[in-house]
Amino acid sequence: MSIFVDENTKVIYQGLTGSQGSYYGGLNKAYGTQVVAGTHPKKAGTDVDGVPIYASVAEAVEATGATATCIFIPAPGVQGAVLEAAEAGIEFIVAITEGVPAHDEAYFFNKLKTDFPNTRLLGPNCPGIISPGKCNIGITAGHIAQAGGPVGIVSRSGTLTYQALYELKQKDIGVTTCVGIGGDPVPGTSFIDCLEAFEADPETKAVMMIGEIGGSAEEEAAEFIKHHMTKPVSSYIAGVTAPPGKKMGHAGAIVSGGKGTAAAKMEALEDAGVKVGQNPTEAGELMAEIVAGL
Amino acid sequence: MVLPSISPYAIREATPVDLFEYQGKEFFAQFGMPVSPGRVAFTVDEAVAAAEELGTPVMVKAQVHTGGRGKAGGVKFAADVEAVREHATNILGLDIRGHIVQRVWIEKASDIAxxxxxxxxxxxxxxxxxxxxxxxxxxxxxxxxxxxxxxxxxxxxxxxxxxxxxxxxxxxxxxxxxxxxxxxxxxxxxxxxxxxxxxxxxxxxxxxxxxxxxxxxxxxxxxxxxxxxxxxxxxxxxxxDATQPRDEREEAAHAKGLQYVGLDGSVGVIANGAGLAMSTVDVINQVGGSPANFLDIGGGANADVMAGALEVINNDPNVKSIFINIFGGITRGEEVANGILEAMQRVDIEAPIVIRLDGTNADEGRAILEPNLNDKLMMEATMLSAAEKAAELAR
The missing domain is CATH 3.30.470.20 (ATP-grasp fold, B domain)
Structure with a gap:
């Protein structure tokens, strides 16, 4: 099984008529994703390579029964696009766009939580989600992911997500679902959300988690793993050799409270029983050992 | 030269913009908050003129993007104009945690309870x-x-x-x-x-x-x-934007819209995505090399962006080899390959380049590079082997 999406997931592309949207929407469709509609307020009735364009998400949902959307709208329009999708009843929103202001992210994260608790947001500034062989929403190159299982991947970094998929594929290890949660200040879906879903998924037997310096999301994930995960986890944290960060005012330093360095994150993860690699290749090797021992 | 360290903020959030104290006060005043009247001064004479205009006593405050100004002698009370002259003379040009004071804020002094x-x-x-x-x-x-x-x-x-x-x-x-x-x-x-x-x-x-x-x-x-x-x-x-602290290399990179942080090693780094760029810096260190910089060419990098990145790296005299580490998602392999070749025609790049290319259209990209490989342009199959090669070339 996969988490969040599968071969039956019908996806709308907000921004399908743009250059990025049409390129990746096309690649996703060619991969086998059910790309059922695009939206553009002024281009309703047209199509992009046979995919019909509707004026709004609500109209697209009504016509196609889509439950997911992928946002390729430029940063100033992302807040509007996310809220439009949630109001139209979309259950899973993937926002690829980078450069969204942090205050917008904080706003729509809390708005969804309060008013649309059944809507999951992934991103913004993320590569998307791929369940190899079933569904690919976003910008991940499909050919680097091996279908099957038993590994689930969750990553905070775009290109390191691909690196992780690639490391496993070279070792002939399949992936149930790979989720790129993005590295922005307020990600819609967290490490813990994904770990929880992988723990509940019977086909996922082990999880690879890719983090990076800054914030405390990895430390929180380590806490969760320690107390709630029965499945083995391997990890890599980017920024191991980065010199100590400069402070951004006192308030920021207090919020992070000494957390945020790669060393602190790795220690927290190791303490939770996670196998931590020094680089992506080593994390892949550790996962291969885990898989061999399953 | 001041080399800022990599902060999680510097690389993750698209360049946060720090305001000087006086800019921050102007900003607060726009929202109706009570701040003291003051003037910014770049020279001692301007500082004195500002104090005469405001009326003493005043505070003379160094304007730098760092804390600890008071302890470093960058904040002084001036009872009269002569004291303003003395303090401004001492503070302008002062080095506070690596930041040279180029401007002072002269502000009406306040009584504090x-x-x-x-x-x-x-x-x-x-x-x-x-x-x-x-x-x-x-x-x-x-x-x-x-x-x-x-x-x-x-x-x-x-x-x-x-x-x-x-x-x-x-x-x-x-x-x-x-x-x-x-x-x-x-x-x-x-x-x-x-x-x-x-x-x-x-x-x-x-x-x-x-x-x-x-x-x-x-x-x-x-x-x-x-x-x-x-x-x-x-x-x-x-x-x-003009008042953000950057070294020369960072200024050049910023002008090209690149996410760049200067380090003090000899292997130039170009990667796409902050995570991969950080990871590249890690791996170079781990194989015994020393990265000269962190440079993320971002998700939508095309030929122009790659050429610009190579130009910035090429201008760093410490760079002895260049490691281009690309994993294509939103960046397509042939664009990367064309960008490298185009840049090599535009600029006379001295340091040898080691490329590792994977991901979207990697085969197309590799095919474009293949006929052009020589001892100045090398390709390696993995991130680790490419890092080893680049570190070896920099020795």
Missing amino acids: EEYYASFTLDRSAKKHLGMLSKEGGVEIETVAEENPDAIAKIWVDPVVGLSEEATRQWVAAANLPDAAVEGSVDILQKLYTAYTEGDCDLVEINPLILTPEGKVHVLDAKVTLDGNSTFRHESYEQY
């Missing part, structure tokens, strides 16, 4: 805005947080709900500010929240927020960091 601390920032963990208020201001707030955490009253604000006057009053009460400071503080804190949200700030901080002997609450310092991603809706933020 009490000093408080107030700030708003995003709590990433709670995913809400966090306000902090303390009766113990004027000192390093980290020290207060460590030694007496109960002295900091915190409030978490849901951005959808906002900060009501009632909630602000409860917050001020929780901080145990004296009665005389309550009304003024409530007013300033509400305006501070408005400035924080409407201004798209990563951080607003007042330390100290003071109570004067006359019972007025007043903003005596201002630290403001703006979200670089929000500039599309704040045209006026362009003015702050």
Whole structure:
């Protein structure tokens, strides 16, 4: 099984008529994703390579029964696009766009939580989600992911997500679902959300988690793993050799409270029983050992 | 030359914009917050003229993007114009934690009865805005947080709900500010929240927020960091771009729109995506090399971006080899390959280049590069082997 999406997931592309949207929407469709509609307020009735364009998400949902959307709208329009999708009843929103202001992210994260608790947001500034062989929403190159299982991947970094998929594929290890949660200040879906879903998924037997310096999301994930995960986890944290960060005012330093360095994150993860690699290749090797021992 | 270290913020959030104190006060004043009148001065004569215009006594304050100004001798009280001349002479050109003072802020001096601390920032963990208020201001707030955490009253604000006057009053009460400071503080804190949200700030901080002997609450310092991603809706933020501290290499990279942080090694790094760029720096260190920089060419990198990145790296005299590490998602392999070849025609690149290319259209990209490989342009199959090769070439 996969988490969040599968071969039956019908996806709308907000921004399908743009250059990025049409390129990746096309690649996703060619991969086998059910790309059922695009939206553009002024281009309703047209199509992009046979995919019909509707004026709004609500109209697209009504016509196609889509439950997911992928946002390729430029940063100033992302807040509007996310809220439009949630109001139209979309259950899973993937926002690829980078450069969204942090205050917008904080706003729509809390708005969804309060008013649309059944809507999951992934991103913004993320590569998307791929369940190899079933569904690919976003910008991940499909050919680097091996279908099957038993590994689930969750990553905070775009290109390191691909690196992780690639490391496993070279070792002939399949992936149930790979989720790129993005590295922005307020990600819609967290490490813990994904770990929880992988723990509940019977086909996922082990999880690879890719983090990076800054914030405390990895430390929180380590806490969760320690107390709630029965499945083995391997990890890599980017920024191991980065010199100590400069402070951004006192308030920021207090919020992070000494957390945020790669060393602190790795220690927290190791303490939770996670196998931590020094680089992506080593994390892949550790996962291969885990898989061999399953 | 000052080499800033990689901060998680510097690479992850599209270039946060730090304001000088005087810019922060101008920013706060736009939202109706009480700040002292003052003038910015770049020379001693300008400082003296400003003091004469304002009337003494004044404060002479170094304007630098770092803390600890007072301890470094960068903040002085001047009773008369002669004292202004003396202090401005000493402060201009002063090195404060690696930052050379190029401007001072001359401000009407205030009488202080009490000093408080107030700030708003995003709590990433709670995913809400966090306000902090303390009766113990004027000192390093980290020290207060460590030694007496109960002295900091915190409030978490849901951005959808906002900060009501009632909630602000409860917050001020929780901080145990004296009665005389309550009304003024409530007013300033509400305006501070408005400035924080409407201004798209990563951080607003007042330390100290003071109570004067006359019972007025007043903003005596201002630290403001703006979200670089929000500039599309704040045209006026362009003015702050010119005053961001950058070394020459960083300035050149910034002009090309590249995410660059200078380091002090000899292997030039170009990668796509912040995570991969950080990981590349890690791997070079781990194989015994020493990275010269962190450079993320971003998701949508094309030939022009790659050429620009190579030009920036090529201008760093410490670079002895260049490692281009690309894993294509949004970046397509043939664009990367064409960019490298085009850049090599445009610029005379001295250092040998080692490329590792994977991901979207990697085969097409490799096919373009293949006929051009020589001892100046090499290709390796994996990130680790490419890092080893680049480190070896830099020795």
